[in-house]
Amino acid sequence: MSPMARTAPVPAATDPAIIRNFCIIAHIDHGKSTLADRMLQLTGVVEQRDMKAQYLDRMDIERERGITIKSQAVRLPWELDGVSYALNMIDTPGHVDFTYEVSRSLAACEGAILLVDAAQGIEAQTLANLYLAMENDLTIIPVLNKIDLPAAQPEKYAAELANLIGGDPEDVLLVSGKTGVGVEALLDKIVRDLPSPVGDANAPARAMIFDSVYDTYRGVVTYVRVVDGHLSPRERIQMMSTRASHELLEIGVSSPEPTPSKGLGVGEVGYLITGVKDVRQSKVGDTVTNLAKPAAASLSGYADAKPMVFSGLYPLDGADYPVLRDALEKLMLNDAALIYEPETSAALGFGFRVGFLGLLHLEITRERLEREYNLSLISTAPNVEYEVTLEDKNVVHVTNPSEYPVGKIAAVREPMVSATILAPNEFVGAIMELCQSRRGVMGGMDYLSEDRVEIRYRLPLAEIVFDFFDILKSRTRGYGSLDWKADGDQVADLVKVDIMLQGEQVDAFSAITHRDKAYAYGVMMTGKLRELIPRQQFEVPIQAAIGSRIIARESIRAIRKDVLAKCYGGDITRKRKLLEKQKEGKKRMKMVGRVEVPQEAFIAALSSDESKDKAKK
């Protein structure tokens, strides 16, 4: 019998009238996490001595890189005019790869603080996040941050911000997350201006899952926002999409350490623990209801995060394959956006094809695998997903160039994005030139202020996802910002370029490119390999080909490699050492046909210059 069937427990819920649910939205680096830290301190939930910078960014990588990846929700007590309020703050990531995390957080709030750096002004993700907040009908509180900076221009940017959201520049709050100036006034304003949540306390429970995190000790911790009804400890709950039911082992709020409570009622934000072991069983966007008294309709969920970039991940040491498999499985418990399947490469052995939201997601995943599971990995050149229609009308989706069908292709479609670029107007020419060279089609251009423009382009995803942002930054001297979202697909003139060593195709180096860029890829790759592969006993031709047509060619001249040549005289131990060393080296060689290719050559050839750059900046 379910506990709900007995007399209902005393409803342990906070009066919605004293609840305010809000999030902070901003362009990357405009100071969300710093402001959140300051709020934790001012409201007393974290004591001064426990405070470390970016308290909410718990992952090591987040702290080292100074970015937020996973959203976090915290309950903050705040008093105004003698009334104690409960403010639920949901921290959101700013990078474009993680936009899907932002939209989930927004759906759990009534209001948003739109935070803008007072020395930078509005940027591309300021706009993108503002539009998301407006789509969710949130009340917006405009705030200029970092007013302590000497370069801050509060009047100028307050006017820009007021102009954007339609208000008075006077109403834009001026704060500094660093020094704390203005933060108390901001907390007061949150209480005064944001609506309290509304819902039906007597209806069956409906709670929206906005995050789901795997914890080694506690299993999956599910973060929810209760819309209607009530959830209590020990009762059985049901996930509305799968109808799976679980017992609520623990229910509580983060303040910011997890604090069990007697239940969660209308408007409350908190966590649930049910003992499930996989985040996919507690799916973000799903609705939680009472098993004994289920709701009739679920809340509208969110679109699933869709991987945009694919790359092969291979262990440097083939023996690590099982470790990599287990590690991916574990990471996936916590990252519903990550997908993978096994693949094999003649050159690299056994590995996985993994789908990511973007390059930053790829880099972070790879870094976590290497760091947390002690793996050394090779990742192949990243790829988008192509839709290939064959002449027999069959359609295949290709995420790995070596699976590109040969011959008989009727059409290839590639994913497109609509991109928004913001920059000072002096860079308009440079930006248009860049977008044009990336097969972009201009959608429009608006002046946000006298000297700031918003330029819109439709571009192939493959053209912007890798190095576009770095080039945009350098051509706009750091002032350009970019945001993009998926925008259908288009037919494209694409070809597969193969790389061959001594006539033997090396699958790891194949690439799908636009026909106009195939030649450049062929020349670049053959040139790189000529430098990286040591001479062999025989001549090694390196060729790039489209089908059977050779488009670029290099060759490595033959040499007799005699490591003892320089070792005349009689020191036998030295000779032995050299021979040993040569044997060691051989172990790290991969054989491609008769050609010995050092592991390093694969790594160097595959680590394109742009992916070495931090995707963030």
Ligand SMILES: Nc1nc2c(ncn2[C@@H]2O[C@H](COP(=O)(O)OP(=O)(O)OP(=O)(O)O)[C@@H](O)[C@H]2O)c(=O)[nH]1
């Ligand atoms: N001078 C000054 N610097 C600030 C202030 N707030 C934040 N910063 C600095 O700005 C940088 C970015 O701050 P974060 O809080 O990490 O920015 P964020 O928006 O949370 O970044 P993401 O989580 O990656 O989106 C850091 O170097 C902070 O120290 C401020 O009020 N004044």
